[in-house]
Amino acid sequence: xxxxxxxxxxxxxxxxxxxxxxxxxAPAELPAAIAELKRQRNAVILAHYYQExxxxxxxxxxxxxxxxxxxxxxxxxxxxxFCGVHxxxxxxxxxxxxKTVLLPDLDAGCSLADACPADAFAAFRAAHPDHLxxxxxxxxxxxxxxxxLICTSSNAVDLIKQLPPExxxxxxxxxxxxxxVQRQSGRDLSLWPGSCQVHETxxxxxxxxxxxxxxxxxxxxxxxxxxxxxxxxDFIGSTSSLLRHAAESPAPAFIVLTEPGxxxxxxxxxxxKAFHPVPGADGCSCNTCPYMRLxxxxxxxxxxxxxxxAIELDEELRLRALxxxxxxxxxxx
Ligand code: 13P
Ligand code: SF4
Numbered sequence: 001x002x003x004x005x006x007x008x009x010x011x012x013x014x015x016x017x018x019x020x021x022x023x024x025x026a027p028a029e030l031p032a033a034i035a036e037l038k039r040q041r042n043a044v045i046l047a048h049y050y051q052e053x054x055x056x057x058x059x060x061x062x063x064x065x066x067x068x069x070x071x072x073x074x075x076x077x078x079x080x081x082f083c084g085v086h087x088x089x090x091x092x093x094x095x096x097x098x099k100t101v102l103l104p105d106l107d108a109g110c111s112l113a114d115a116c117p118a119d120a121f122a123a124f125r126a127a128h129p130d131h132l133x134x135x136x137x138x139x140x141x142x143x144x145x146x147x148x149l150i151c152t153s154s155n156a157v158d159l160i161k162q163l164p165p166e167x168x169x170x171x172x173x174x175x176x177x178x179x180x181v182q183r184q185s186g187r188d189l190s191l192w193p194g195s196c197q198v199h200e201t202x203x204x205x206x207x208x209x210x211x212x213x214x215x216x217x218x219x220x221x222x223x224x225x226x227x228x229x230x231x232x233x234d235f236i237g238s239t240s241s242l243l244r245h246a247a248e249s250p251a252p253a254f255i256v257l258t259e260p261g262x263x264x265x266x267x268x269x270x271x272x273k274a275f276h277p278v279p280g281a282d283g284c285s286c287n288t289c290p291y292m293r294l295x296x297x298x299x300x301x302x303x304x305x306x307x308x309x310a311i312e313l314d315e316e317l318r319l320r321a322l323x324x325x326x327x328x329x330x331x332x333x
Pocket of ligand 1: 240
């Protein structure tokens with residue numbers, strides 16, 4: 001099913017005409033042209049670790065969801081170019097209503113956010129009236145607006161531990177992350193049954209083979225992975241925590257259970273260590289996030305050139321979505 005959905009996303013992205021404008025410079029000139037446009041627009045480029053290496057290389061800041069939210073909240077730039085997916089750019093707009101927030105490709109969505117439609121979520125909440133609603137940042141503004149607290153994979157365990165022990169909690173939309181948070185915090189969470197199509201694609205068989213081939217390697221995993229894979233991991237954490245752990249651990253090699261875009265920063269920061277991505281089941285290369293990878297340098301140039309596509313939000317919805325994000329930023333250490 002996941003393979004089918006991935007193929008559909010790839011097919012859709014191939015069918016869509018490229019949103020690149022006339023006048024786009026040749027590939028070799030793009031980095032300089034983007035830097036010049038960025039100066040003219042007083043723009044900042046934020047990029048997630050899952051972006052293609054060429055985008056990471058020209059970003060002003062690369063980070064995980066929490067770090068990128070913090071940067072978006074603090075920036076003095078007039079224009080934020082968010083090289084990531086829609087919910088990330090939307091979060092930046094919620095925090096910065098007066099700024100122009102650009103997403104190079106507006107189709108860069110997220111299977112996890114899509115797995116939690118706002119109306120179905122409202123019914124789920126209504127069925128748990130005494131519960132506090134904690135939502136992972138990978139959700140739409142309409143779901144954030146129905147939440148009491150937002151979290152990311154960096155701070156979820158810590159935030160849940162700060163809540164009163166007797167308080168029942170709903171956790172959405174990632175059930176794999178939710179189960180990991182339950183184990184780490186000792187809290188019982190009512191879980192929305194969503195998951196990420198990329199993190200559910202890794203092959204356990206390929207992982208076991210990689211462990212045999214690289215006996216000195218540690219397995220490091222993102223908590224969005226399924227339980228059978230997390231059971232084989234030596235360390236579990238957000239993208240930034242995986243990067244930090246690789247630097248701090250004495251291990252010479254790592255088998256990496258998350259989107260392989262992060263290997264670019266790992267190899268850059270730790271050139272003497274080896275990093276092995278885990279392929280998808282069926283040996284496919286669908287371990288890359290098809291939404292993240294819709295952004296390209298050409299589309300980055302185009303959006304800075306025309307200041308579009310920009311994220312727009314209804315003000316009443318924005319204010320309701322802002323409150324649980326601000327709560328998260330205040331509670332994050
Ligand atoms: P991080 O918060 O760890 O960067 O994860 C974001 C994400 O989308 C994982 O799939
Ligand atoms: Fe969403 Fe998964 Fe892509 Fe992360 S990797 S942005 S959770 S589809």
